Amino acid sequence: MNYNQNKKIAQITPYTLIIGVDIAKFKHVARAQDFRGMEFGTPCYFENTKEGFEHFLHWISETKKARSMENVIVGMEPTGHYWFNLAHILKENEIKFVAVNPLHVKKSKELDDNSPTKNDVKDAKVIAQLVKDGRYAEPTIPQGVYAELRVAKKIRDLLTEDLQTVQGQVHNWIDRYFRNFLRSLRSGRARLHYNSYGFMLYRMK
Incomplete structure (x- = not known):
């Protein structure tokens, strides 16, 4: 579905758990926050394997329960083909996922520490912030x-x-x-x- 930015922002409620994931070849990093940008807990590191995805899903479930959240939205950069496996896992578990523009991530890095350097944990937070602001797209994953x-x-x-x-x-x-x-x-x-x-x-x- 296509939404304008206002409708995208309207989907983020006080009961929405926002998760930003920095995609890599072998190991991903995720950070969770609420609609105000308040971060929850410590970053979650998980590998691009079945066991890693199970650990990530368990982390989402525990964070959602601990913070009394009703729904989840996961944002990520469409980096090469490395995000496909995670996207399929999220779709199978009926967890909404969205994609953010890599250029937006690059331009937003300096907002917190005035540094454009790449850092996996930092990028995950930037991605979550972009999702909070409605700066994302909903990718279509074809099936069959x-x-x-x-x-x-x-x-x-x-x-x-x-x-x-x-x-x-x-x-x-x-x-x-x-x-x-x-x-x-x-x-x-x-x-x-x-x-x-x-x-x-x-x-x-």
Whole structure:
């Protein structure tokens, strides 16, 4: 669903547990706060594994219970493909998750300590603050055949790009090492064609 910023902010109530997660390749960091920006407890460190996600879900449940919260919203940066596993886990457990713009995170880092340096714990807090202010988007995670179609399209795009690169290299080699090739074509003694794989072939009559 698409919301304007006011409607996004309206979803954050005094009973909403806001969690910001800094995504990494192996280990993530999460911080929790309320709608005013008051931080709860200590950061939660969890690995990008099944056990790590179970630990994170348990931490969410315990924090939610301790603070008498009714709902949870988890914000994260869509960093590469590392956030996909966490997003699927949250969706399976019916926990709302949103994505924040990495540029917004970068520009907001200096608000607390006047330093733009990267720090996992600091970034998690910045992400939670952006969610509190309604500066997020709700990503769509395709399921079933739609997920397979998205992957297939991405693979096709990569293969098409690789094929164009190879064809460009072949043209380069012909121009550098077979200078009479085009002249032979004009004289009718050679024929240029592509095989079933799209590669350019040179055949003499």
